[in-house]
Amino acid sequence: MPLPVATMSNPVDKPILVLKFGGTSVGKFVQNICGQIIPDLLNTHRVVVVCSARSTNVKAKGTTTRLVRAADTVLGTISGSHQQIVQDILDDHLEAIEENIDNAAARDSLSKSLTDVCRRLRVFLEAAEVINEVSPKSKDIIIGTGEKLACEYVAAILQDKGVNSKYVNLEKAIDRHFDPGHLDQTFYDYLAQRFADIVNECGDSVPVVTGYFGPCPGSILYSIGRGYTDLTAALIAVGVGAQELQVWKEVDGIFTADPRKVPSARLLKIITPEEAAELTYYGSEVIHPFTMEQVIRAAIPIRIKNVQNPDGAGTVIFPDLLSRPASIVGSGESSPALSTPEMLLENGYMLDLSRRHPTAVTIKDEITVLNIHSNRKSVSHGFFARIFSILDKYGITVDLISTSEVHVSMALSDSVVERNLGPAIQELSSLGAVDKLQNMAILSLVGKQMRNMVGIAGSMFQTLAKSGVNIEMISQGASEINISCVIDNSKAPIALRAIHETLLSGAKNNLLHDPEILKQLKHQRMANNLHSTMSEVSLTALKRG
Numbered sequence: 001m002p003l004p005v006a007t008m009s010n011p012v013d014k015p016i017l018v019l020k021f022g023g024t025s026v027g028k029f030v031q032n033i034c035g036q037i038i039p040d041l042l043n044t045h046r047v048v049v050v051c052s053a054r055s056t057n058v059k060a061k062g063t064t065t066r067l068v069r070a071a072d073t074v075l076g077t078i079s080g081s082h083q084q085i086v087q088d089i090l091d092d093h094l095e096a097i098e099e100n101i102d103n104a105a106a107r108d109s110l111s112k113s114l115t116d117v118c119r120r121l122r123v124f125l126e127a128a129e130v131i132n133e134v135s136p137k138s139k140d141i142i143i144g145t146g147e148k149l150a151c152e153y154v155a156a157i158l159q160d161k162g163v164n165s166k167y168v169n170l171e172k173a174i175d176r177h178f179d180p181g182h183l184d185q186t187f188y189d190y191l192a193q194r195f196a197d198i199v200n201e202c203g204d205s206v207p208v209v210t211g212y213f214g215p216c217p218g219s220i221l222y223s224i225g226r227g228y229t230d231l232t233a234a235l236i237a238v239g240v241g242a243q244e245l246q247v248w249k250e251v252d253g254i255f256t257a258d259p260r261k262v263p264s265a266r267l268l269k270i271i272t273p274e275e276a277a278e279l280t281y282y283g284s285e286v287i288h289p290f291t292m293e294q295v296i297r298a299a300i301p302i303r304i305k306n307v308q309n310p311d312g313a314g315t316v317i318f319p320d321l322l323s324r325p326a327s328i329v330g331s332g333e334s335s336p337a338l339s340t341p342e343m344l345l346e347n348g349y350m351l352d353l354s355r356r357h358p359t360a361v362t363i364k365d366e367i368t369v370l371n372i373h374s375n376r377k378s379v380s381h382g383f384f385a386r387i388f389s390i391l392d393k394y395g396i397t398v399d400l401i402s403t404s405e406v407h408v409s410m411a412l413s414d415s416v417v418e419r420n421l422g423p424a425i426q427e428l429s430s431l432g433a434v435d436k437l438q439n440m441a442i443l444s445l446v447g448k449q450m451r452n453m454v455g456i457a458g459s460m461f462q463t464l465a466k467s468g469v470n471i472e473m474i475s476q477g478a479s480e481i482n483i484s485c486v487i488d489n490s491k492a493p494i495a496l497r498a499i500h501e502t503l504l505s506g507a508k509n510n511l512l513h514d515p516e517i518l519k520q521l522k523h524q525r526m527a528n529n530l531h532s533t534m535s536e537v538s539l540t541a542l543k544r545g
């Protein structure tokens with residue numbers, strides 16, 4: 001049987017959309033992606049597809065997580081066989097190929113190719129075992145296999161459905177040396193240009209690009225972290241000057257709370273990049289926080305969409321140009337009229353993008369709290385300096401901190417490896433008494449210019465008190481868009497629902513019904529009209545003159 005013939009190609013003269021598909025979407029909804037979403041968009045746009053490694057259930061059980069485990073078994077830090085893990089990953093992909101590709105020759109060729117990718121990974125893992133070493137670079141290479149398998153698979157399914165497509169592997173994209181200690185904007189600008197050059201070579205085929213972009217200086221896993229595919233897609237969007245970056249997921253967009261935990265959560269039509277980043281940092285992993293800065297610099301909107309509901313408008317993370325210095329706004333061609341004054345007001349934003357009510361609430365589980373009570377053998381500034389140098393030594397990052405002169409409370413996330421925490425606590429004990437509380441959660445209320453919402457902290461803590469939720473630690477101030485507190489993990493669901501019910505109910509968020517604000521809008525419009533009329537008058541006068 002001959003290989004499938006493509007009848008649909010990527011138009012070269014249409015506006016560009018960069019489409020990023022998350023691991024669970026590729027794992028569960030590849031038919032929607034390749035049979036409906038991409039072919040439909042090709043009627044109106046040139047598309048670039050970026051995929052993450054497959055997850056057939058949840059991300060925590062997906063290919064990348066399994067590859068991280070394979071790397072850990074090499075050093076014996078966890079039990080298990082890396083050879084078995086790779087075999088399981090391959091079996092999953094082979095099964096998916098059988099299910100999703102009609103053409104027998106295409107199935108056969110792809111199965112052989114993916115088997116070979118896994119064979120090479122096995123050899124790599126065996127070699128790492130012999131030398132008993134998995135460097136950060138080796139770990140990058142191991143996890144990168146997930147995106148290679150997923151993208152070759154998606155490109156083949158598209159081709160099977162008659163879409164001219166090309167698998168693009170970015171693992172060797174970086175061809176210059178960068179100092180790992182200084183991954184600044186120059187590095188990201190370079191990547192955007194490199195990725196665009198590679199993608200542009202695809203001509204009228206749809207590029208299916210690996211979200212993994214090779215061993216990046218300082219390691220992709222440690223410098224950028226899980227979820228790096230969003231950043232790759234963002235950089236491609238910047239490099240090719242996309243009209244929009246669409247991040248396709250299993251949810252309709254960003255909600256006022258995780259819709260799996262709070263069924264009454266509302267879909268947000270628009271959200272500022274800062275709020276979206278804050279939600280991600282504090283448990284609502286909708287989009288990688290580094291993504292925002294890159295696309296927003298180029299004035300490209302990000303739209304979160306649902307693979308199961310392609311007609312839904314999703315959530316737009318709009319280029320918050322009003323509050324940014326003009327110097328960082330680039331040349332990307334943004335979608336028209338994303339943030340009209342009416343749209344801002346309707347969604348709870350004032351015209352200067354401040355808010356009167358919070359935007360969303362989020363929970364970060366599996367938190368450990370360390371309380372350190374100084375033994376007063378050093379003055380306060382020395383005390384803090386010693387704490388942070390010990391944390392740095394053991395690679396421990398702090399999610400939240402609250403201090404007095406002789407007391408520090410810190411919330412640490414589950415990314416802190418248990419084996420590092422023990423020795424770190426031992427060293428911290430030389431500074432004073434240390435106690436450790438486990439099974440805690442961080443609850444964060446997020447909203448632009450939250451600091452200015454009078455009484456909001458009071459309402460938040462009163463609501464928690466009424467629901468019988470004890471507060472272990474409070475933090476506000478450092479970030480103007482977040483009030484956070486630490487509570488017991490077991491109380492997280494009650495707390496989340498109570499806060500949502502009290503502080504995020506829909507009606508009061510729509511400022512279009514507020515007569516005072518409408519009056520302000522009218523005045524502003526009149527002033528703008530006057531201003532543009534005056535400009536026209538002076539322009540005409542200038543032309544005449």
Ligand SMILES: Nc1ncnc2c1ncn2[C@@H]1O[C@H](COP(=O)(O)OP(=O)(O)O)[C@@H](O)[C@H]1O
Pocket residue numbers: 021022023024025059248249250251253254255256257258259260279283284285286360
């Ligand atoms: N505020 C929120 N809005 C939307 N989704 C949220 C929010 N907080 C947490 N989530 C969760 O984030 C997940 C993101 O979507 P998913 O498609 O599973 O991710 P991925 O693209 O990484 O595979 C969803 O499972 C959803 O339950």
Ligand SMILES: N[C@@H](CC(=O)OP(=O)(O)O)C(=O)O
Pocket residue numbers: 021022023024052053059064065146211225226227228229230
């Ligand atoms: N596969 C990687 C990168 C990624 O972006 O994942 P996702 O798009 O599924 O969040 C990870 O699991 O971290």
